[in-house]
Amino acid sequence: MSSWVKDLTMAVAAITAVAIAPMAASGQAQGAGGSGYTPPRTQDGQPDLQGIWQALNSAEWDIQAHAAEKGVPAGIGVVEGNEIPYQPWAAARKKENFENRLTADPLSKCYRPGVPRITYLSFPFQIFQFPDMVAIVYEYLHYTRFIYMDGKSTHPDPNVIDFWMGHSLGRWEGNTLVVDTTNFNDQTWFDRAGNFHSDALHVVERFTRTSPDVVNYDVSIEDPKVFTRPWKMTMPVYRRQEKDLQLLEYECYPDRYDELEKADEEARKAK
Amino acid sequence: MRTKLFGIVVGASLLLAAVPVLAHHSFSAEFDAQLPATLRGTVTKVERVNPHGWIFIDVKGSDGKVVNWAIETGGPLALARRGVTRDTLPIGMEIIASGFRAKNGSPTINGEDIRLPDGRKLFVGSSAGDTPYATRAKQAEEQADSNK
Amino acid sequence: MTQRTFRSVLAIGAFLALPVAGQAQDVTVVGTIYDASGNNGIRAATVQVVHESSGATARVVTDADGNFQLPSLRPGVYKITAELNGFVPNDRRLEWLGGQKYIVNLQLYTPEQQARRPKPHLSALPANAFSPRRTPDGQPDLEGSWGIARRLGGDSHSIEEGLDPTTAVLKQARGAGYDIRDHQGNVLVDPMRGKIPYQLWAEAKRLEHLANDYAPTKWEHLDAETKCLLMGPTRETMGGTRIRQLPGYVLFLSPGRGTRIIPLDGRPHLPASVKLWNGDSRGHWEGDTLVIETSNNNDKTWFDSHGSFHSDAMRVVERLTLADADTLYYEASIDDPTVFTQIWKMALTWDRDRNPDQEWEDACYEGSERTARNILEAGRRAAAAGIKGIHKHDEFNVESSYAPARLKDTDVPTPSWSEPDESSATRKESPK
Numbered sequence: 001m002s003s004w005v006k007d008l009t010m011a012v013a014a015i016t017a018v019a020i021a022p023m024a025a026s027g028q029a030q031g032a033g034g035s036g037y038t039p040p041r042t043q044d045g046q047p048d049l050q051g052i053w054q055a056l057n058s059a060e061w062d063i064q065a066h067a068a069e070k071g072v073p074a075g076i077g078v079v080e081g082n083e084i085p086y087q088p089w090a091a092a093r094k095k096e097n098f099e100n101r102l103t104a105d106p107l108s109k110c111y112r113p114g115v116p117r118i119t120y121l122s123f124p125f126q127i128f129q130f131p132d133m134v135a136i137v138y139e140y141l142h143y144t145r146f147i148y149m150d151g152k153s154t155h156p157d158p159n160v161i162d163f164w165m166g167h168s169l170g171r172w173e174g175n176t177l178v179v180d181t182t183n184f185n186d187q188t189w190f191d192r193a194g195n196f197h198s199d200a201l202h203v204v205e206r207f208t209r210t211s212p213d214v215v216n217y218d219v220s221i222e223d224p225k226v227f228t229r230p231w232k233m234t235m236p237v238y239r240r241q242e243k244d245l246q247l248l249e250y251e252c253y254p255d256r257y258d259e260l261e262k263a264d265e266e267a268r269k270a271k
Numbered sequence: 272m273r274t275k276l277f278g279i280v281v282g283a284s285l286l287l288a289a290v291p292v293l294a295h296h297s298f299s300a301e302f303d304a305q306l307p308a309t310l311r312g313t314v315t316k317v318e319r320v321n322p323h324g325w326i327f328i329d330v331k332g333s334d335g336k337v338v339n340w341a342i343e344t345g346g347p348l349a350l351a352r353r354g355v356t357r358d359t360l361p362i363g364m365e366i367i368a369s370g371f372r373a374k375n376g377s378p379t380i381n382g383e384d385i386r387l388p389d390g391r392k393l394f395v396g397s398s399a400g401d402t403p404y405a406t407r408a409k410q411a412e413e414q415a416d417s418n419k
Numbered sequence: 420m421t422q423r424t425f426r427s428v429l430a431i432g433a434f435l436a437l438p439v440a441g442q443a444q445d446v447t448v449v450g451t452i453y454d455a456s457g458n459n460g461i462r463a464a465t466v467q468v469v470h471e472s473s474g475a476t477a478r479v480v481t482d483a484d485g486n487f488q489l490p491s492l493r494p495g496v497y498k499i500t501a502e503l504n505g506f507v508p509n510d511r512r513l514e515w516l517g518g519q520k521y522i523v524n525l526q527l528y529t530p531e532q533q534a535r536r537p538k539p540h541l542s543a544l545p546a547n548a549f550s551p552r553r554t555p556d557g558q559p560d561l562e563g564s565w566g567i568a569r570r571l572g573g574d575s576h577s578i579e580e581g582l583d584p585t586t587a588v589l590k591q592a593r594g595a596g597y598d599i600r601d602h603q604g605n606v607l608v609d610p611m612r613g614k615i616p617y618q619l620w621a622e623a624k625r626l627e628h629l630a631n632d633y634a635p636t637k638w639e640h641l642d643a644e645t646k647c648l649l650m651g652p653t654r655e656t657m658g659g660t661r662i663r664q665l666p667g668y669v670l671f672l673s674p675g676r677g678t679r680i681i682p683l684d685g686r687p688h689l690p691a692s693v694k695l696w697n698g699d700s701r702g703h704w705e706g707d708t709l710v711i712e713t714s715n716n717n718d719k720t721w722f723d724s725h726g727s728f729h730s731d732a733m734r735v736v737e738r739l740t741l742a743d744a745d746t747l748y749y750e751a752s753i754d755d756p757t758v759f760t761q762i763w764k765m766a767l768t769w770d771r772d773r774n775p776d777q778e779w780e781d782a783c784y785e786g787s788e789r790t791a792r793n794i795l796e797a798g799r800r801a802a803a804a805g806i807k808g809i810h811k812h813d814e815f816n817v818e819s820s821y822a823p824a825r826l827k828d829t830d831v832p833t834p835s836w837s838e839p840d841e842s843s844a845t846r847k848e849s850p851k
Contacts, residue, residue, distance in 0.1 A: 043555050043666065050665075111785055126680070128670060130663055135672060142649065142676040142697075146778045153777065159356040161319055161347040163780040185320060187785075244686045249695050253648055253784060254719070257638045264638075297583065300794045300821040321779055323786030341789060375796030379789070401583075406458065 039175055039209040044131045047175040049207055051127060052240045052247065053215060055120040062193035063233060072192075078120070080232040084195060090226045097194025105192050110252035112141065112164035114188025115181055115203050116219045116233065124240055126247055134170055134177065139247040147179050155182045162199055164188060177207040190221075198225035213239040297401055302381040304403045306372040310340055310380065314364045319347035319357060324395070326360060326382065328368065342368050342382035344395040345408070352415035355385075355393050364388065370396075371403065383407075444517030445491040451524050452485045452501045455532045460485020464503040464527060471496040471512075493517075501525045507533045537571045540768040542608045544740050544748045551707055551741045556666040558683075559707045561739060564775030565747050566659030572604015573767045575644060575654050577725045579605050579614055580812050606657075608750070609764040615727055616760045628726020632810040633821060635798035638791075642724045645791050647783035649676060649696035651720030652713050652735055653751045659769055661778065669702050669709060674778040681711055689715050694731055696720060711737040722753075725810070730757045745771040 039047045058066075058075035064084065065077035086094055097104055107113055113121060123140040134147040147170040155167050166181035184201040206218040215237045222230040298304070312328030324344035329337050344350060360366065365388060370380035383396045383404050398408045452464040466487045467478045472495060481487045494517035500510040506527040515521055528536065552560040567573040572581045581604045605612040617625060631640035643650050655677035663670045671679040681702040689699045691714075699715035713735040721727050733755040742748045747769040754762045810821065 112782065128663070128665060128668070130665075135663070135670070135678075137678055137680060142678060144672060144674065144676075144678040144778075146672075146674065148777065156779075157351075157356070159358050160351040161321065161779075163320060164782050164785060165780055167779070185318075246682065246689075246699075247680065248689075248693065249649070249697070251649060251696060253646065257646060261638045297821060301790060301797060318786070320782045320786055322781055322783065323790070325786070325789070343790070373793050373797070375793045375800060377793060377796070379793060 037209065037211050042129050044129070046129055046172065047177070047209065048129070049127050049134075049177060049209055049215060050129055052124050052245055053127065053237045054122070054124040054240055055217070055235055055237045057120065057235055059120040059233070059235060060117065060122060060191060063191045063195060064193070066193070078233045078235045080234060083231075085228045085231055087226060087228055090196075094194050094196065097189070097196060099194075101192055101194050104194070106188055107192065110141075110256045111187065112143065114164060114184065114190075115145075115166050115168075116205060116217075117188065117190055118143065118145075118165070119205075119217060119237070120235065123250055124245070124247060134179075137247060140250050141252055142249060147177075158183050158199070166201075166203065173206075175208060177205075179203075179205040179207070181205070196226070197221070197223045200225045210236075213241070215239075298381060298397075298399055298403075299401060301373055301375075302371045303374050304371055307369065308372045308380050309367060309369040310342075311365065311367045312340060314360050314362055314366060315339060316362070317357060317360050319350070321348070322346040324350055326366075326368070326385070326395075328366065330378075338378050340368075340378040340380065342370065342380055342385075342395075343397070344382045345397040349398050349408075349412070350395060353394055353411055355395060359387075359393070360385075444494060446494055446515040446517060447491065447520040448489040448499075448515065448523055449520070450487055450522050452481050452487065452503075453524060453526045455526060455528050457526060461503060461506075461527055464501050464506075466525075467500045467502070468492070469498045469500075471498065499523060499525070501527055503527055505529060537569055539571045539604060540567075540573065540606060540766060541742065541746075541748055542611070542766055544750075545742050549707075549741055549743050551744075554664050556664075558664050558669075558704065559709070559741070560664070561662045561669070561709060561741065561747060562664055563747075564659075564661045564772040565769035566772055567657070567767060567769060568659075569770055570604070570768060572606050573657055574604075575650065575658055575723055577812070578657075578723045578727065578765055579607065579725070581605070583724075583812060606765045606767055607763065608766045609762075615722070616763050618758060618760055621728075621758045625726045625728065626809065628721075628728065629810045630807070632724070632726065633798075633808040634801040634806055635795055636802045638795060640798070641791055641795060643720060644724060645787065645794060647676075647787055649720070651696065651716065651722070652679065652698050652700065652711075653737070653753075653765070654720065654722055655679065655697060656737075657749075657751075657765075657767060661775070669711075672778065675781040675783060691715065694718075698735065707740060709737075709739040711735075711739075713737070728758070729753065729755045732757050742768070745773075747771070 039049070042048045042050065057078060058073045059078045061072045062075060063078050065082050066072075066075055068074040084094075102108065112118075118138055118140060119125070121140050123138065125136055125138040125140075128135045128137070132148070132150045134149060136145040136147070137143075138145070143165065145165060145168060147168040149170045151171065153169055155169065162183050162185040164185060164187060167183040168179050168181045170177055170179045172178070181203045182201075184197065184199055184203075186197065186199045186201075189196050200223050202222040204220040204222075206216075208216045208218075210216050217235050217237050219233040220230055221227070221232070310328065310330050312330035314326065315329055316325075316327040318325040324347050326342040326344060328340050328342065330340050331337050350356070367386040368380065368382055369384050370382040373379035373381075381397065381402065383394065385393045385395050387393065394404075394407060394411055396402055396404045396408050398412060399405070402408065448468075450466075452461045452466065453459065454461055460481065460483075462481055462483045462485060464481045464485070465478060466481065466489070467476060468489060469476045470492070477490055477492070479487050479489060492515065494515055496512065496514045498510055498512050500508055502508045506529055509525045509527055511523070511525065513521075513523070554560050554562070572578075574582050576582050607613055607615065610616060628640075631637075632642065635641050638646070649655065655673070656671055656679065660671040660673060660677075663672055667682060667684050669681040669683065671677070671681070677697070679697060679700060681700045683702045683704075685703065686701070688701060689695075693699070693715055694717035695715050696717055696719065698713040700711050700713045702709055702711045704710070716729070716731055716733050716735070718729065718731040720729070722729070733753060736752045736754070738750045740748050748766070749769060750764060750766040752762055752764045753759065
């Protein structure tokens, strides 16, 4: 076979090897996800997940397998088993959301994307680790997630308050950062295809560094008001390689206000 | 620190320090203190996300038409400290809300009090310094602080 | 406007060369002297005014409710002082224009109450050297939760004048318990407690912003804070922040969206064509001072709600130094030769919060959408009704510093049911 095909074949094999190993090991409490990789430690002795990362798939459009449409690449999906176990009423709602997605998607109004959607939007995010807390800063909307690692903090009472991005508590299981998030409102979607949840949503994310430049991201979704059972998503996120890369800004709102101004003008002319 | 407050168990902290009380906008830019209003209606939605609270009620007008009114309240933490949580205002409950109308003519009021079917009156006003009920808000905060 | 009965007593023999009453250009000044709570008027307090240019004075005494009325005055700049035995005198320097009526309310504090009131900010770093702890990687340790709540000024409403007095002291409904003075505070240190040194054309543009703030008709007239946009490096940080440090980084963390990441590795700034709302920051240490240089700003942010704008040529240098273990001195230099006549500086002091709360999400935009639209529409109505004005801090003026548009016609149906409620009934009487 010609050399470029050989190189390509080897490259594909390498990526596949990395991709398969964590999935085989997912669910195990032991660290390193079966890939045999032990990450270096931060100055406080935690497994080091710091750096600028980004997902590279089309889950932001549709977390299930889908063909392409205008502006939307095709995707093999990130949902385990490719099935989202909606209750019958919710399956109908999802269908309705999908049909209205261009205007009904909360992201089109610049609302916060919720968790885990913010992870797999096509924007980078940067992880910072402190002894008592992990902070994740996202380029999208300049949003910062605070994940409390002190082992004493608790989630606030959901009767009192909810959040677009939930409230997160974290702990280490071996080399895996486990993040438990509750206190969601019911306003966000999982993707642009209309997959949604209620305010009973409970998300558990697992971040495991499986090689210097790849973190395996596993997500468990539980919502007894909407789904018949818990379900999972999984995907790699990749370290951005560019020298001196930094987060820039995607502020969304300024364009939204321009749209509103135009819409107001049209409405005035129509009168 | 764990404290029991109105039957709510709170964790390390109930309060959000970083949200300034007087931020974002002034009462008088949006509402008219000279236009008090009292409404009776049924709850259709409650939003309790920092730093704002909103209660939506369906109100029947004198023409028989139903209009959905928006009631801007204090933030969810301030409300919780006064005993107002999600369970307090279930969808479909009939309430009487009093406050001040928006200057733009929309069906919106800045809410001060809510009267529940069981007769309880709850103060839901914002803690900003320029509302007509600012003294009450300050006293409510001080009361809540001393209850901790 | 509130009807009041004035029973002030004029002190005999206190008048010197006052203007004759009844002239068209006279100034009328009435008011109330309150105690520290802001709820109770103080009787028998002396209120004295001195006309600055002529030295003429007048003195009156408050009635049983703390109310006073000054005799007719000619226009000019005055110093008004409230005094009573056992209290610290409180004074204000005000300009009164002819033909106007002013309501001036002042509070009196006992020396113990005065001692507990907000302190001003430091205008320079204290001379005594303070050696801070070090982080594990050797940086001076500035970590912590820092705020300005116990200091005068620094609020993002106005860096020259502090909080809008109509949001701090009430008119008809009295006694919010705030004293304007608690929130006044010019944080400029060069020019010292002066005005932002705008070029003439730029000062005119700022006045335009203030007029648009009074009765906004476009989304762009609304302040960034109302619209929940990023407010630029100094305004995002000034009110306080949570500082964390890691090897190679200083972070200003915010549960809103103002988080700033400051790399310390000396990498070059972004290409000039990339303009950011919070600019592009680079940090380095000079001794125990963190120096942050920020460029690549866009021209869309203001330093405060008073339309204090800049161009995209602006460069900001911030300096943070610990004055002591619980006090962080912050200084910001603004260099923008296309808009200002000089490099100018503001300085603030942050106090450490020893009991910080958890950082919880601040969903400003999602919660304020409706509010911002209501404010804009109120402004459009005011403008359509020909109401014009300019947002300014007329201390103690009865009218709001925002357009006082009244709802005359409304297309909103009247609710069929309405019941007078005890608490709002009493208030419905008072505003007349």
